[in-house]
Amino acid sequence: MEKGRVMKINLHEIFPEYELIDCGNGLKLESFGEITLIRQEVTAVNKPVLSISEWRKLADAEFIEKSKNKGEWIVYKSVPEKWNILYNSEELNIVAELSLTKSKHIGIFPEQILNWNYIYDISKKYKVDNFLNLFGYTGISSIAAAFNIDRVTHIDSIKKVVDWTKRNADLNTLNNIRCITEDASKFVLRERKRKNVYQGIILDPPAIGVGANREKWVFENNIDELLAYLTEILDESSFVIMNFYSHTVNEKFIHRLILTYFREFKIDFAEKVFGLSRYGEVIDHGYFVRIRK
């Protein structure tokens, strides 16, 4: 990974239905289609441009954090129980269901748009039969894959988000996504035993997570073992997409992972990505790595 590679991007320019309007003081103001929300954002360390009362005038709802990543929404205007967001580019068109949840997340990580386009383009250019999405959440990357790839496997440890993925697949009239509620590491181990291989894998592991049977996932402790096994389920010709948010990840760490597990891969992209607000302030989206052999 080249030292100091940084991408700053205003996602609204490529994803018109989404906008990071303002950020700062540990919060962000974003719009998703018709709905505007205030949520916590630890990386919003600047001072916001607009005042909090201006934010609240614009917002339909605000998340009030009660404990880490748990809380409730105060609804200022009416917010439907579910609404859809559309991503339309020249070729790739995705519909995704959104809703307010008690974990502050709403069904989409908009910065992942960078991966949706990569997956779509690479699977159009090369023959990809089998694609795996680990830590897949509500499945938008699985959907981007399923347009060009016959067999997409979607893994998440939470049944609720796996069911959400199935609804997103239906919304996009796709029936080639195999949705499995399972611990990511366990699934990879099982595939290794069965000698199944994939030509494309995306993994977006959280800093801390839990498996479907309450297996503990701690990024720093578990990532090496997961990648070691993952290399054994990759086909001769394949690509891997990794996203890392953990505060302990830096360029040196990524360099080590690539040299240890992916020495023969070519790096397509390896950068720290920042999202730009309407006013030019930033939030940190972590590292995006895309490699191919």
Ligand SMILES: C[S@@+](CC[C@H](N)C(=O)[O-])C[C@H]1O[C@@H](n2cnc3c(N)ncnc32)[C@H](O)[C@@H]1O
């Ligand atoms: C950062 S989100 C992934 C976002 C997703 N890549 C996207 O584009 O929308 C992390 C996901 O990992 C899942 N998760 C956490 N620990 C897990 C584990 N041990 N095995 C499988 N999934 C896990 C969580 O349920 C959550 O949906």
